[in-house]
Amino acid sequence: MINYLISPGGKLSGNLRVPGDKSISHRALMLAAIADGQSRITGFLDGGDTLATMAAFKAMGVEIQHTSENEVLVNGVGKGGLSTPGKVLNLGNSGTSVRLLSGLLAGLGVECELTGDHSLMSRPMRRIIDPLQKMHALITCSEDGTLPIHIKGGACLTAIDFEMPVASAQLKSSLLLAGLSAKGRTRIHEPVATRDHTERMLRQFAYQVECAGNTISLEGGGALLGTNIEVPADISSAAFFIVGACIAEGSELIIENVGINPNRDAVIHILREMGADITLLNEKIVSGEPIADIQVRTSELHGIDIPESRVPAAIDEFPVIMVAAACAQGVTRLTGAGELRVKESDRIAAMSEGLQTLGIEVEEQETGMTVTGGTIEGGEINSFTDHRIAMAFSIAGLNARAPITVKDCANVETSFPGFVELAKNAGLDLLVQEQV
Numbered sequence: 001m002i003n004y005l006i007s008p009g010g011k012l013s014g015n016l017r018v019p020g021d022k023s024i025s026h027r028a029l030m031l032a033a034i035a036d037g038q039s040r041i042t043g044f045l046d047g048g049d050t051l052a053t054m055a056a057f058k059a060m061g062v063e064i065q066h067t068s069e070n071e072v073l074v075n076g077v078g079k080g081g082l083s084t085p086g087k088v089l090n091l092g093n094s095g096t097s098v099r100l101l102s103g104l105l106a107g108l109g110v111e112c113e114l115t116g117d118h119s120l121m122s123r124p125m126r127r128i129i130d131p132l133q134k135m136h137a138l139i140t141c142s143e144d145g146t147l148p149i150h151i152k153g154g155a156c157l158t159a160i161d162f163e164m165p166v167a168s169a170q171l172k173s174s175l176l177l178a179g180l181s182a183k184g185r186t187r188i189h190e191p192v193a194t195r196d197h198t199e200r201m202l203r204q205f206a207y208q209v210e211c212a213g214n215t216i217s218l219e220g221g222g223a224l225l226g227t228n229i230e231v232p233a234d235i236s237s238a239a240f241f242i243v244g245a246c247i248a249e250g251s252e253l254i255i256e257n258v259g260i261n262p263n264r265d266a267v268i269h270i271l272r273e274m275g276a277d278i279t280l281l282n283e284k285i286v287s288g289e290p291i292a293d294i295q296v297r298t299s300e301l302h303g304i305d306i307p308e309s310r311v312p313a314a315i316d317e318f319p320v321i322m323v324a325a326a327c328a329q330g331v332t333r334l335t336g337a338g339e340l341r342v343k344e345s346d347r348i349a350a351m352s353e354g355l356q357t358l359g360i361e362v363e364e365q366e367t368g369m370t371v372t373g374g375t376i377e378g379g380e381i382n383s384f385t386d387h388r389i390a391m392a393f394s395i396a397g398l399n400a401r402a403p404i405t406v407k408d409c410a411n412v413e414t415s416f417p418g419f420v421e422l423a424k425n426a427g428l429d430l431l432v433q434e435q436v
């Protein structure tokens, strides 16, 4: 078991680059694999989750070369070119891999079984299975709505008009990807807008997608054309350093080339509403996605009621936003965030337990939590093998009064390879301990 030991204090400074966006890397790879022709992906996240997607396509006969660090060359096989894998596809910890691949593969004639690690095995899959079955996919999951998922070849998908019951980009994307091989026009209505990386990525591969309000639609049957994609740095990884610089005395930091898609950037808005000193520099569009350098300085934070409308666009950042809340003056209330209970861990429970261990007053509710800012003490934290819980509590060490041990941090590699080195270079006093 890998634990992190964080000594209190320190400040964050300098210019840094965090790894490529996880959501965008998955999508670039998936579309490149089924496109006609070659694609080059730069800035690719070489993390456990995206490497699981890569291994799945290799097992289905796609030639993928890692030409250098963070750069992959994919020889697309076209929509009809995937072969049936000779083994079970194990997607490890990655919900995005399993949900998006289920949709993509359902209509491509591939016979396969999808499975994952202990955390992924307990996450809800019925939300994708039910609508995919409505599209006539031959797909099943276990009785209790979890992995393994089985997909049979030979299904002829038909398009559906679907009202999404939850705000989930993985669900939306799964159905859009199934729609690529369905007969007719697939129409998805979202309750609130979620990250639109799939829609943007499809257009990069010359596939038409229409968006009108919160309805997204595409016509099945077309082909995708291979292309070159530059993946921006992941705002979800940058978020740890943004909060770190806000709460550590004497910090000034620039994080370069970060994706600031309007459906992902709510962490910036929420922190600014809490008083954070954040400036966006060099804004531009790269491979269809907005990016910027993010400058952050130490800030006097105060508690707020987080608007529920901001929840989907900050869904992965709440562990570290709750650390900011613990360091803020007054009370922060998070509501309407029940989806946090079905992430890599139950993040409402994990953050409540961890913050309380560190002496912070927290009230846990079914769909959120109330955090009263205070003094962060030391203690031993359970990460519940969740990468973002592990990194959030590591960052809390910058403003703690005593050492913090975060247990079971190996999964940080799933989204943020190199976190320890980068954090140490920026100013966090972190020691990796291997416990046998």
Ligand code: S3P
Pocket: 022, 023, 024, 096, 167, 168, 169, 170, 171, 173, 195, 315, 316, 339
């Ligand atoms: C993701 C969507 C979100 C997010 C996850 C990545 C994606 O999940 O939490 O980390 O790449 O589409 P949900 O769709 O379950 O909200």
